[in-house]
Amino acid sequence: MRTPRTARSAALVASATVLTTLLTAPLAGADGLPVVTPAGETAALYDDEAGGNSDADDPAIWRDPADPARSLVVATAKEGGLRVYDLDARQVQSLPAPRPPAEGAAPGRFNNVDLALGVRTRAGRADVAVVSDRGRDRLRIYRVDPSRPGGPLTDITDPAAAPVFSADEAEIDDQRTAYGLATWKDRSSGRTYALVSRRERTTVALLELLPAANGTVGYRKVRTLDLPASFRLPDGTAWSPCLEPGELPQVEGMVVDPATGTLYAGQEDVGIWRLRADLTGRPALVDRVREYGVPGTYDEATEECVPGADPGYGGRRLSADVEGLTLLQERDGDGHLIASGQGDDTFALYDRELSEGNEYEGGFRIGAATDSLDGVEECDGAAVLNAPLGDRYPRGLLVVQDGRETPAVEDGEGGTRTATGFKFVDLGAVLDATGR
Template structure:
């Protein structure tokens, strides 16, 4: 999500960055800043395909591309699918040529004046136990109704592969009632996780405009639907003690706290990575039973700013140099790139400078930064990705089109623009091109 953030200082605008990595500091207590250095230009990769543009207006169905997930068809990898959220436009399903194969609307408003359904983030669960047997499903945060929506994936099904199996009695995730739901401090970011020890399936959900994370267990019903129960919650810090002894709180609209959206769980070790948009990337156990550790910070970390009600923007003060050098607020989509042998990367979208950062997956290596890249235009008709909200990556072969895997990224400023209408969409990038450039 693009939010109001402090204007960058002159030093940042000129490309000067500050190194201040904190792989294992206590929550809210960063290490001292290191001297500044110049950041080398990042390599560029190009997409092979893009989805049709979505328009967030009445004529376009109030559809806005946000977050993708990649489902691999094990029986026929070339017929795998990309499932993506379109906010009030619901869910979209695409084939590997980026052609739409299904569109599911978000649920309508509960009543007159109530918030309509709004699908924010999506993730997958493989082999979820249902009353009728095991199945692959999508899990989506419905920000408009403060609920999770679960869809079964059935390839080749007439009418489209997704079927809604959400239990009608599924409760709000955070809100006590409809009035609170309408305030829209609701279910937002999402990551799914299956506990390897118990086999139980979970969704980790963040709350919009708050720092709260909730662990929800998915529960099948005898009717063949799926509901969920809240196991526990955890609040990330909303203010931070800086190395100079001062306190800092990220700037935002009155009453808003620094929220989390991008999240992913590493199944190899059960660690959750959560992107607090104006702060950085946190690492903690997916069961929410450990103290969070800050893996990296955005460059704007620690920059004092004040919200201006007239401009609805944050006016920034002098940069004290406590931020990181790899990410520009907001830190957005997080995804896990797994390579043969279990190695791989944590991928993060650096929305503020249109780049992507890769970190080592190994916690013992302190999730060391390994490199970054940009997704740039392949041609005049096929542009790159700017202001990326969500990303998904799969390193398994996906037929002849993507034999080494696929990266899908949201493009927050799709071009060429259709008249005065802003548009968004998703870019499909061959994964071998990403790894070849980053590992050179």
């Protein structure tokens, strides 16, 4: 996630009308999209010294097969480490990110998280949460055990795990490090992998998770793939997104369709790519952001991009950045890719069927339920689980990051503290609102 640029704001769609309840026939926002409301939210996180430099980013949902009502949400808080919540959005565990190995070195900073079930360890199979540690350029692996005293997650990362992209500490501190993440179990081989993107670069790496000594889990790099950084427009000109000097258009949101071994990767300022999860073959651009093709000039004084005239080559569904991607799997084999458009606070649904070309099939917003339970803005990460989770979520759960938690809290110096958090949304409400 990068802070939305002022230059983008002029292109953003108007916010949805705030609702206090979800009606049987859902009301629509100003853009005609249906609006659903959250059923719960986590306590706010604050990205400042008083708040432990904690900034909500990405969630994952672990379903307890023995008691689905006791399922868990695992979520990243950047320098604040990991948070684990129950289905009432109450925190049940907090795990810190690693400390810097030396004075002046970068500390751990947890960016994205995904679940991998039945991973091989030398102590047997285990369900694990896999985390991209952007600060230290590594994967961190946590065993999930809801019966464990002191909290359900235990760090089982191989101490010898090497940096994903960096050759040395200087490169780690430069922070072109592990960023977005999705897990994948190859059904043909039974092997488990993590797909990891690189911050400020277009690279995606395929890493195999491997058992290591003393019940820990490590990884090895299989291959990498670089997505395009420059694009040929229909008028024959070349275009690249306007970014800070030295940056390339990075990927963050990613998800793998386990049925087809298809990776969907959100290149934030470009759109959504579809490619083989083993990173072979040719990527295809499923959809473009509205800002695709718009020229821009970086202004060093304001540290913002000044846009030029829109040539009209962009998409119609997503406003940059394209962020959280998650897969809604339906019991009949159908399903949808859900993508968050951070620029206009919407969520888009695309058909899961490759033969249909991942057609756009509608979208929705998440509006306020009450004055104290606000809607979702600037969403950075999302996770969905289409399975019963007890009486509270009998049709499943959608968890999304809220990039602008309200109401604002005063910082004691005449300003307000920036707050983020996670919203819990009844998946049944989303399915009803979108006609699924």
